Amino acid sequence: xxxxxxxxxxxxxxxxxxxxxxxxxxxxxxxxxxxxxxxxxxxxxxxxxxxxxxxxxxxxxxxxxxxxxxxxxxxxxxxxxxxxxxxxxxxxxxxxxxxxxxxxxxxxxxxxxxxxxxxxxxxxxxxxxxxxxxxxxxxxxxxxxxxxxxxxxxxxxxxxxxxxxxxxxxxxxxxxxxxxxxxxxxxxxxxxxxxxxxxxxxxxxxxxxxxxxxxxxxxxxxxxxxxxxxxxxxxxxxxxxxxxxxxxxxxxxxxxxxxxxxxxxxxxxxxxxxxxxxxxxxxxxxxxxxxxxxxxxxxxxxxxxxxxxxxxxxxxxxxxxxxxxxxxxxxxxxxxxxxxxxxxxxxxxxxxxxxxxxxxxxxxxxxxxxxxxxxxxxxxxxxxxxxxxxxxxxxxxxxxxxxxxxxxxxxxxxxxxxxxxxxxxxxxxxxxxxxxxxxxxxxxxxxxxxxxxxxxxxxxxxxxxxxxxxxxxxxxxxxxxxxxxxxxxxxxxxxxxxxxxxxxxxxxxxxxxxxxxxxxxxxxxxxxxxxxxxxxxxxxxxxxxxxxxxxxxxxxxxxxxxxxxxxxxxxxxxxxxxxxxxxxxxxxxxxxxxxxxxxxxxxxxxxxxxxxxxxxxxxxxxxxxxxxxxxxxxxxxxxxxxxxxxxxxxxxxxxxxxxxxxxxxxxxxxxxxxxxxxxxxxxxxxxxxxxxxxxxxxxxxxxxxxxxxxxxxxxxxxxxxxxxxxxxxxxxxxxxxxxxxxxxxxxxxxxxxxxxxxxxxxxxxxxxxxxxxxxxxxxxxxx
Amino acid sequence: xxxxxxxxxxxxxxxxxxxxxxxxxxxxxxxxxxxxxxxxxxxxxxxxxxxxxxxxxxxxxxxxxxxxxxxxxxxxxxxxxxxxxxxxxxxxxxxxxxxxxxxxxxxxxxxxxxxxxxxxxxxxxxxxxxxxxxxxxxxxxxxxxxxxxxxxxxxxxxxxxxxxxx
Numbered sequence: 001x002x003x004x005x006x007x008x009x010x011x012x013x014x015x016x017x018x019x020x021x022x023x024x025x026x027x028x029x030x031x032x033x034x035x036x037x038x039x040x041x042x043x044x045x046x047x048x049x050x051x052x053x054x055x056x057x058x059x060x061x062x063x064x065x066x067x068x069x070x071x072x073x074x075x076x077x078x079x080x081x082x083x084x085x086x087x088x089x090x091x092x093x094x095x096x097x098x099x100x101x102x103x104x105x106x107x108x109x110x111x112x113x114x115x116x117x118x119x120x121x122x123x124x125x126x127x128x129x130x131x132x133x134x135x136x137x138x139x140x141x142x143x144x145x146x147x148x149x150x151x152x153x154x155x156x157x158x159x160x161x162x163x164x165x166x167x168x169x170x171x172x173x174x175x176x177x178x179x180x181x182x183x184x185x186x187x188x189x190x191x192x193x194x195x196x197x198x199x200x201x202x203x204x205x206x207x208x209x210x211x212x213x214x215x216x217x218x219x220x221x222x223x224x225x226x227x228x229x230x231x232x233x234x235x236x237x238x239x240x241x242x243x244x245x246x247x248x249x250x251x252x253x254x255x256x257x258x259x260x261x262x263x264x265x266x267x268x269x270x271x272x273x274x275x276x277x278x279x280x281x282x283x284x285x286x287x288x289x290x291x292x293x294x295x296x297x298x299x300x301x302x303x304x305x306x307x308x309x310x311x312x313x314x315x316x317x318x319x320x321x322x323x324x325x326x327x328x329x330x331x332x333x334x335x336x337x338x339x340x341x342x343x344x345x346x347x348x349x350x351x352x353x354x355x356x357x358x359x360x361x362x363x364x365x366x367x368x369x370x371x372x373x374x375x376x377x378x379x380x381x382x383x384x385x386x387x388x389x390x391x392x393x394x395x396x397x398x399x400x401x402x403x404x405x406x407x408x409x410x411x412x413x414x415x416x417x418x419x420x421x422x423x424x425x426x427x428x429x430x431x432x433x434x435x436x437x438x439x440x441x442x443x444x445x446x447x448x449x450x451x452x453x454x455x456x457x458x459x460x461x462x463x464x465x466x467x468x469x470x471x472x473x474x475x476x477x478x479x480x481x482x483x484x485x486x487x488x489x490x491x492x493x494x495x496x497x498x499x500x501x502x503x504x505x506x507x508x509x510x511x512x513x514x515x516x517x518x519x520x521x522x523x524x525x526x527x528x529x530x531x532x533x534x535x536x537x538x539x540x541x542x543x544x545x546x547x548x549x550x551x552x553x554x555x556x557x558x559x560x561x562x563x564x565x566x567x568x569x570x571x572x573x574x575x576x577x578x579x580x581x582x583x584x585x586x587x588x589x590x591x592x593x594x595x596x597x598x599x600x601x602x603x604x605x606x607x608x609x610x611x612x613x614x615x616x617x618x619x620x621x622x623x624x625x626x627x628x629x630x631x632x633x634x635x636x637x638x639x640x641x642x643x644x645x646x647x648x649x650x651x652x653x654x655x656x657x658x659x660x661x662x663x664x665x666x667x668x669x670x671x672x673x674x675x676x677x678x679x680x681x682x683x684x685x686x687x688x689x690x691x692x693x694x695x696x697x698x699x700x701x702x703x704x705x706x707x708x709x710x711x712x713x714x715x716x717x718x719x720x721x722x723x724x725x726x727x728x729x730x731x732x733x734x735x736x737x738x739x740x741x742x743x744x745x746x747x748x749x750x751x752x753x754x755x756x757x758x759x760x761x762x763x764x765x766x767x768x769x770x771x772x773x774x775x776x777x778x779x780x781x782x783x
Numbered sequence: 784x785x786x787x788x789x790x791x792x793x794x795x796x797x798x799x800x801x802x803x804x805x806x807x808x809x810x811x812x813x814x815x816x817x818x819x820x821x822x823x824x825x826x827x828x829x830x831x832x833x834x835x836x837x838x839x840x841x842x843x844x845x846x847x848x849x850x851x852x853x854x855x856x857x858x859x860x861x862x863x864x865x866x867x868x869x870x871x872x873x874x875x876x877x878x879x880x881x882x883x884x885x886x887x888x889x890x891x892x893x894x895x896x897x898x899x900x901x902x903x904x905x906x907x908x909x910x911x912x913x914x915x916x917x918x919x920x921x922x923x924x925x926x927x928x929x930x931x932x933x934x935x936x937x938x939x940x941x942x943x944x945x946x947x948x949x
Contacts, residue, residue: 016882019890020874022824022864026891029823062788119818121807198828198836198891198925249826249891250925282829495889495926663885667927671888674928698833698923706919706929735928 006504006514007726010663013500014514015493024247027202027219028279035204036065038265038278039123041113041130042287043105046139046357046691049156050103053113054131061129063122066272069113070100073267076234082258083232085225086327091164093355095155097323099233099263106155106322107359108693109287111260116268116276139357141691143319144296146354154322154355163320163353164328168335170410171346176311180302184382187298189760190371190740192319193683194291195364196703197494199249200280201289203262207270213240214266220522221251222258222532223492227524229258230266238528245522251494252675253364254290256534257325286696291685292330292364294319294356297375299338302346307387307394311346312338312379318353318368321360328353329414330361333466334368336411336419338376341426341464341629342398347410357691363534365675366736373463374761377741381459381748382757391460391745392434399427415469417624423719429631429653430462432715437633437651455640455753456648459745461632461738466625467656467730468540468723473531475545477506477553478615481599483577483592485510485517487549490530491542492522496732497664498538502546504660505726509550510557511574512591529619536628536730539660541620544724548618556613560598561589563607626721628729630654632673634742638750640772643765645681645747647710654734655717658727665731666714672735674709679736680743681708684762755779793857797822798866806853813837813848815856816863824864824894828923835922838895839863845902864894867901869949876947877901877939886935888926896922900936908940 018024041053055067066072082096101112113130117123138152145151146161154161177183204217214236218226223243230241248255261278269276280289299314318331335349380398384391400407402425409419434440442458449456476488487502499519507514520526521542522533531537554574561579562569565587572579572586580588589597597604598612606612635649652669659665682702686694695701712735720727740761747768748758756771789808794801797820806815811830816822816839828836830849837848840862867875877900880886887893896919903918904910910918915936916929924932 012882013885015890016887017874019887019893020864020878020881020897021868021872022822022894024824024890026823026826028817028827031821121809121814196925197889198834198923199826199889200828248889250889252925281827282831282834497888667885667888667931670928670930671926672928675925697831698829699831703834703923703925704928705921705923706916706933709928709930711930711933712928 006507007660009661011500011504011514011661013497014503015497015499026199026247026249027204027217030204030217030246030277032204032206032275034274036116036118036272036274036276037120037123038268038276039115039120039127040111041115041127043108043110043112045105045134045136046108047137048105048134049137050112050132050134052133055113058115058126058129061122061126063118064115064126065118066116066268067113067126067130068268070098070102073099074271077267080233082260082263082325083229084327085258085325086329088164088327088329090166091324091328093158093163095323096325097260099260104156107357108691109284109359114264114268116272120279139691141356141358141687141689143294143317143354143356146356147317147352154357161355163324163355166328166332166335166351168411169348171311173311173313173346173348176346177302177313180310181305182303182386183300184379184386185300186379186382187296187759188375188378189296190293190374191760191762192291192294192685193679194289194685195252195254197250197252197255200282200285201255201259202279203265204275204277205266205269206275207266209273211240214242216243216266217246218243218262219248219255220245221256221492221494221534223522223524224490224530225258225532226262230263233263242525244525245492248492248494251533253367253534254362255494256532257290257362283696286693286701288359290325290360290362292361293371293679295334295371299375299379301379301383303383307383307389307397309342309344309398312344313348316349316351318351319358319361320353320355321358322355323360325360326362330363330368332414334372336413337369337372339409340373340376341400341462343400358687365672366733369463369465369737370676370679370740373461373738374741377461377738377745378759381745392430392439395430395460395462396427401427413466413625415625420624421464421627422721422723424627424629424655425717425719426462426629429629429655429717432717433631433633433651433653436713436715437635437649439633454637455750456635456637457746457748457750458633458635459742459749461742463738464627464629465734465737467536467628468622468626469535469537470541470622471531472619472621473538473541473545474527474529474617474619475502475542475549476527476615476617477546477549479557479591479595481592481595483590485512485591487517487519487546488526489519489521489542490527491538492533494533496538498542501539501660501664502542505543505546506550509547509554512577516577536732539728540622540626540724540730543660543726543728544620545618547725548620549616552616556616557594560594560610560614563610564589620724622723624723626657626723626729628656628731628734630734630738632738632742634746636743636746636750638747638768640751640754643768647677647743649713650710651713652735653715653717655719656731656734657729658718658720659716660726660728662716668731669714669735670712672733673712673739674704676736676739677709677743678704679762680740681762681764791854793854795856795859795861797861798863808854810853811849812839812851812853812856815853816848822863822865826891826894828892835899836892836895838898840898840902843902845899862898864897867897873949875949876942877904880935880939880942884935884938885931886927892922892924896924896932904936904940904943908944910940912937
């Protein structure tokens with residue numbers, strides 16, 4: 001029997017032809033008859049109350065159909081807030097946003113009214129004329145300040161700014177510190193950035209009066225969450241709310257949330273009886289789309305004389321922003337990620353989640369992990385410096401070995417299962433990274449460069465990442481009467497090429513070409529149950545479900561054909577879109593004929609005793625997270641005069657288990673590193689003391705460009721996991737997670753002649769020059 | 784505020800076809816192409832001239848569609864992503880190289896990158912990697928990390944030197 005073998009190959013993407021010719025259909029491309037457009041009236045203050053909104057002038061403007069405030073929304077929405085996505089028992093104040101604020105706003109950009117007009121231009125004109133009687137209140141601009149006595153309350157209903165506390169520990173931490181030869185204490189402060197997909201958010205809603213049903217298109221990573229939130233808000237049955245993702249121009253985490261606009265726009269469409277669209281612009285994206293990464297880590301490592309870890313303890317303050325749309329899962333992930341690939345006998349981390357008057361934080365590519373890896377890897381660099389050891393050697397002395405797998409860290413992961421590393425060879429990953437990076441020769445390179453007056457440095461970042469979280473992501477596969485095969489899945493894509501990946505898995509099972517398969521994802525109308533595209537979980541979950549469904553469908557197709565030919569199922573085989581009787585002269589029946597036979601079409605008789613069933617569904621439910629890992633090495637040059645950093649070489653060793661499509665994984669890694677470079681060197685959301693955002697254009701908030709991001713040298717390791725039928729682990733975030741740690745370490749190493757230490761990121765040219773100047777002043781004082 | 788916003792009729796050629804349409808004076812060229820002519824292949828990523836997603840060719844030169852008014856395109860030749868393939872739908876060497884080299888992920892920035900590189904490679908057929916990276920420095924891509932875009936551009940240049948056309 002001939003068979004296809006797409007899994008493991010660099011299969012070209014089935015998504016590309018449309019996207020390369022302008023035929024993609026992104027949210028703002030949707031055109032519906034009678035479509036109205038929306039512009040929101042947003043708070044100019046980080047914290048304020050209001051009582052009156054005067055929209056009389058705006059309502060009289062050309063092309064304006066309606067101006068809606070909270071009071072004008074349907075009765076079902078009164079006193080309701082957006083459904084909390086990830087409840088957690090340790091949340092002390094589970095506050096999410098109102099669809100439109102009723103009397104208090106808690107960050108700049110929070111919406112209080114919406115103008116619906118014949119065009120976006122006209123809606124914006126009118127939004128400027130809406131008058132709100134603002135009463136500004138004191139605001140809190142940073143999570144550290146939020147916890148200080150006397151800090152302004154982020155919500156006027158609160159007496160403190162604490163959103164929740166978490167305490168995680170294992171082992172005898174006090175004994176570890178009592179017995180330590182050395183204790184190294186550090187404070188680390190990663191800063192806020194955001195995802196900035198090139199397509200901003202957006203939503204289109206149509207209300208069908210006849211069926212009392214919404215059809216909603218949203219540029220989201222998780223249509224099912226949007227559906228759940230709409231159902232919760234309006235009290236409708238599932239089949240009256242269909243949420244569809246069109247082509248989505250990137251997500252990176254922030255499109256994983258349900259936003260006020262996704263509730264207000266459907267409400268407006270129902271009130272006005274016309275389709276309504278809101279397409280976020282970049283300014284709104286800077287103001288209102290969730291962000292992440294402000295944390296303050298005060299950590300101490302207890303080590304023996306050889307640099308072996310005895311224990312780590314500390315505190316973590318996590319910035320929630322003004323609301324908790326995604327609960328407190330990010331700091332939980334941070335605290336469980338910190339131990340990483342190292343044997344840590346004892347650990348205690350006390351986490352405080354603080355509200356601030358800033359746009360809420362939710363998972364952003366890496367989701368709390370880049371900060372944790374920054375803290376751990378920088379702490380190991382500090383241990384190395386203190387003991388006079390090579391940073392690579394300190395890591396080698398502490399690695400969990402491949403023979404230790406599966407390895408129980410001693411904590412519970414966010415999915416409720418123990419943090420149990422499944423497979424991986426962490427020492428070998430670092431060894432391969434060091435070899436590819438030319439680490440052993442680096443001291444000679446550095447010396448030669450310094451002789452020429454050039455400052456080059458090298459840094460290491462290792463990580464372990466929990467991926468592939470459940471509960472599930474389903475797939476239904478059907479053979480259609482046109483002879484093609486359709487895969488329906490809850491998974492919504494935003495550039496990851498799910499269509500290609502899932503088609504590869506299915507094609508191998510059904511012995512057809514990937515181009516014979518249509519993948520429909522991210523539509524609650526074709527797949528009623530789903531979680532969403534986050535936590536590097538789609539290949540593990542939807543991929544495994546696709547494999548399971550395809551295997552079952554294969555059996556059904558064989559059984560149907562066997563019944564048709566009146567032979568045993570083992571006497572027929574699949575061959576490129578048909579089932580045939582084995583042997584040279586065997587009869588065959590095409591998928592098209594099989595599908596017609598089971599469709600009820602007159603003239604296609606069904607064999608006796610056979611169900612008209614030519615589809616199968618798979619719901620893979622992973623028992624726990626599966627742990628990807630990797631090792632990054634950055635080599636940089638720093639100009640001490642200007643503070644400019646040039647990345648000379650970037651090496652990645654990446655292990656995400658069995659690889660379905662190496663081309664796509666390379667793309668995820670390279671793109672992820674680029675995001676990490678932004679976090680390391682460029683991207684920072686800056687706010688003033690009153691919590692006003694100061695970086696609200698791409699001229700102020702710098703994104704990595706083609707001149708900054710080098711071509712990564714990527715080495716793959718494949719440690720298949722036994723936890724799913726594919727052996728696959730997640731690959732979407734590993735490029736980003738250790739990059740800030742590795743790059744900042746390299747910058748610090750390059751500037752070792754100046755004796756500076758870097759404990760925050762991004763490390764901008766301005767900050768580098770500040771640190772150099774401060775260090776040289778200190779040195780002069782010492783003399 | 785006057786009830787009627789200033790508007791005028793403009794005539795221009797887009798992807799080889801002449802169009803005559805009324806536009807508000809304040810409409811950007813990108814908004815006009817998208818909403819006036821229904822050519823939604825041109826995407827808006829920032830609307831302040833930094834990200835480059837809205838880049839189109841005006842009389843052959845790469846121009847930010849968000850920074851040029853539609854009325855300024857009167858009488859001009861405009862090329863968008865919809866006009867890059869051959870009349871029979873054959874992908875241009877650059878488009879084909881993007882598919883072969885995984886030069887796109889979500890595809891949102893791709894229209895501006897294809898138009899930018901179409902003009903650049905026409906004028907610089909022997910461009911090397913550092914030159915291509917500089918040429919791309921006004922286009923932000925969040926997904927790819929640029930490597931595959933550079934590979935695709937180098938491959939397209941090579942194919943075009945060997946005579947490939949759309």
